[in-house]
Amino acid sequence: MENLEIIKGGIDLSSYIMKRCLMVIPVILGVILLIFIILQASPGDPARMILGEAASNEQVEALRIELGLNDPIAVQLGRYLLNLVQGDFGTSYVSKTPVLQEVLTRFPTTLLLATLSVVFMVILGIPIGIISAVKQYSWVDNISTTIALIGVSMPTFWTGMLMVMLFSLYLGWLPASGFYGPKYWLMPALSIGIANAATMTRLTRSSMLEVIRQDYIRTARAKGQSERKVILNHAFKNSLLPVITMIGIQLGIALGGAMVTESVFSIPGLGSYMLSAIKTRDYPVIQGGVILIATSFCIVNLIVDILYAFIDPRIKAQYKSKAKNIKKIQIEEDNVA
């Protein structure tokens, strides 16, 4: 009786979502702080980088004062945060344009690349994973598991270069660099997609194997459902949770690893922009880029977490029973006290 009331009064889904959203804020603040500290600690004077070796010490000093580089770190951080809140990510030392604008014009390219790679990952990885789970220990399973392991073991930039050699230089089918249309998108997205598809295959396989021995699968078969339906509707749907998490994580990894792939194919995205910013010590650009990528990574993870709660009724129930247990323990503690 008492428990029932507690369940009703327990933490419900909407406040869970709310809480989960709020939890993102300190993490992003932490990222900003971390990147700020990391860049502060780096050697080399941005003012000197901007003006070049020929500039006099007085000019460098004047620019340092102009950029506010001589202020205490806390002041610089405070100023940076204050500007961030107003949507001002600072000005690029090199191009003298606002960072936010520069970063945002390049971000869609990187996002498109990452999304396409995830699409390839899903198209390649999930079906192979399902097949090898259904036909566990068969030759199909052995071959696809081995291929998946090889796929995980290939550096993406190397896969990309092999593709360039084969499809651009030898066969001449696809352009080796640039990012101007579907023809250009194929190889970069595939080179990331293949490596991730391998991870996906492994995950789907193990997740399916866990589900496939359950009683409800036997029940579904017993009631005469077609094998196709048993596998897709009953087994796969129930093994979907880790798969969805993986999609979110891989999207983040693809965003974070964009520098490498963009460098292989000379794609004018955020990654290659940040790479050139690293070479010229263009701090505001590096900061802006990392913050943007980390924020999108957090948002993707947030969406995955929220989707979780909607897709899986067990999690909802678990959440409620957890709330119940906490309350129960609290009541017991109160009683003891």
Next chain:
Amino acid sequence: MSTVESAVKETNVKRRSQWFEVWRRFKRNKLALAGLVIILLIIVLALLAPILASEGYDQQIISDSLLTPGKEGHILGTDNLGRDILVRLVWGARYTLQCGLVAVLVSAIGGCILGSLAGYYSGKVDNLIMRVMDVLLAIPGMLLAISIAATLGPGMRNAIIAVGISGMPTFARIVRSSVMSVRDMEYIEAATAINAGDMRIILKHVLPNVMAPILVQTTLSVANAIMQTASLSFLGLGVQAPIPEWGAMISSGRSYLRGYGYMVTAPGLAIMMLVFSINIFGDGLRDALDPKLKT
């Protein structure tokens, strides 16, 4: 006396048989065994580099540059500076392995310290440590490694530190949850009861009992660390020329893709083989150490 001796003997036998059991289970997995053999072979090659390839990794014979594989006794050909690629690969095994192992050592030690503190003390300490780890995990690993490497400047040591730090949060999480799972066990209570200090309990009672997941994570992390350092070197932020770390070798062959693709293919295959072997070895080790962990 004799009973004590026999008891000691018995415990010794038991001790051995536990590892023997792991080895027996591991041995059954032929693929994992093959992985172990390849890893050992590469380690031997790396150790014997000064004997096998006594000319050193930077011997340039310009007249012999860009010889395709098989020509004039160069099995894998020569690069643009006339250096034998096979020789560089053998030397490169040293640097590649070193990068992977040391970076993981950094992550494992850091992660074990932070994770066991967080898991053992819980409360405020746990909260503080894990929130910092959350922040580190919010930046995709490769991006974090790139940012740190960019700050520290290029070079092998800095690349190792960067990759090591970016791998730390994962370790901390695994160690923390493992420590929490044994923290309330009776043997920990017993250790507390005989007035053992916290340090002693963590080092002697907690960590040895959570070794299995840490060991597996360590193995699989080496593979990841090798890939990450290779990527850093490829971007020019990691190991610098002329050191023949395999990623750096791929990077230096980049401009010769047209016609001289073997400069890129060979070191890439080497990375693939090493990482593949470590992965299958790690999978086998996980299944052997704890069948429950099997995914």
